[in-house]
Amino acid sequence: MTTIGVVRNPVKLGSEEEVRAAILRDAPDADIRFYTTTEDDPGRAMAQDAVEAGCELVLAAGGDGTVRAVAAVLAGTDSALGILPHGTGNLLARNLGVPLGGTEAAVAHALAAAPRRIDVGTIEVTDGDDRGEHVFVVMAGLGLDARMLEETDDELKAKAGWLAYVKALGAAAAGTELVRASLSLDDEEADHARIHTLMIGNCGTIQGGITLLPDAVPDDGELDLLLVSADGVADWFETVRTVVWDNGLRRLLGGETTSTDVVRHASAQRIRVELEAAQPFQIDGEEHGAVRAFTAGIRPGALLVRA
Numbered sequence: 066m067t068t069i070g071v072v073r074n075p076v077k078l079g080s081e082e083e084v085r086a087a088i089l090r091d092a093p094d095a096d097i098r099f100y101t102t103t104e105d106d107p108g109r110a111m112a113q114d115a116v117e118a119g120c121e122l123v124l125a126a127g128g129d130g131t132v133r134a135v136a137a138v139l140a141g142t143d144s145a146l147g148i149l150p151h152g153t154g155n156l157l158a159r160n161l162g163v164p165l166g167g168t169e170a171a172v173a174h175a176l177a178a179a180p181r182r183i184d185v186g187t188i189e190v191t192d193g194d195d196r197g198e199h200v201f202v203v204m205a206g207l208g209l210d211a212r213m214l215e216e217t218d219d220e221l222k223a224k225a226g227w228l229a230y231v232k233a234l235g236a237a238a239a240g241t242e243l244v245r246a247s248l249s250l251d252d253e254e255a256d257h258a259r260i261h262t263l264m265i266g267n268c269g270t271i272q273g274g275i276t277l278l279p280d281a282v283p284d285d286g287e288l289d290l291l292l293v294s295a296d297g298v299a300d301w302f303e304t305v306r307t308v309v310w311d312n313g314l315r316r317l318l319g320g321e322t323t324s325t326d327v328v329r330h331a332s333a334q335r336i337r338v339e340l341e342a343a344q345p346f347q348i349d350g351e352e353h354g355a356v357r358a359f360t361a362g363i364r365p366g367a368l369l370v371r372a
Contacts, residue, residue, distance in 0.1 A: 070115030074127030077151040087172035108134035128152020137200035147175030160268035161372035182366040194354025208262030245341035250333035262293040286365035
């Protein structure tokens with residue numbers, strides 16, 4: 066008999082019964098344990114309870130915050146993560162090919178998929194609003210994307226989903242300025258640049274099917290980096306063309322990722338960043354205050370997933 070834990074965000078998924086029925090349809094003998102997140106805890110304590118209860122599979126039912134909280138606890142254990150995507154971005158689900166069409170399809174996928182291990186990223190904030198270590202499974206960064214989250218209207222987000230981010234993009238672009246940054250990749254000497262956007266990813270695809278990090282693979286033991294230093298209309302056109310069109314097409318055709326004067330790609334296992342001034346920061350699509358200095362790292366194969 067399989068013991069399955071379900072960590073449910075009640076704001077995103079109101080009823081347990083839909084999940085229970087979907088599980089029992091494919092695993093009629095399953096021992097199902099439900100754990101409900103709270104406003105103060107998006108799922109860490111609940112995931113820990115599920116692990117201690119011997120759950121072989123823990124389903125994160127909610128948005129990206131729920132998935133990240135559960136993944137942070139399951140990393141380093143033999144309990145597998147399954148995703149029931151009920152959020153706005155559903156970033157990890159998108160990158161791992163989890164069905165977005167509803168609870169029944171996502172449960173069936175989690176029960177049928179063979180377990181596999183993926184990497185987990187870490188962010189150690191040494192100078193910022195939220196100091197300490199934070200786990201991410203998809204992407205963390207500063208600049209345009211973080212400011213976009215600040216500008217997003219929560220009520221519109223609840224009604225329109227990820228399209229609310231599109232509305233916020235214009236205001237975010239207007240408020241994003243170049244900042245001096247020092248970056249060290251692995252054991253290399255620090256590189257100095259003026260940037261306005263920095264993305265560090267374990268996976269590369271965001272909402273709308275846009276791939277920002279074409280070389281990002283969730284189980285290759287490396288982090289991928291995108292630096293953008295566009296300044297002015299011409300640079301922005303080059304950025305969009307390079308990121309969305311050139312590199313997106315090369316990804317489909319199997320070509321190499323292109324870097325330009327305003328768009329730079331790289332990969333490393335350890336990335337140290339120091340900024341001239343603190344900037345808004347996001348982790349897996351959630352606001353995380355402002356940051357001035359941090360180190361990103363990778364835990365290869367730390368997380369067992371059913372996807």
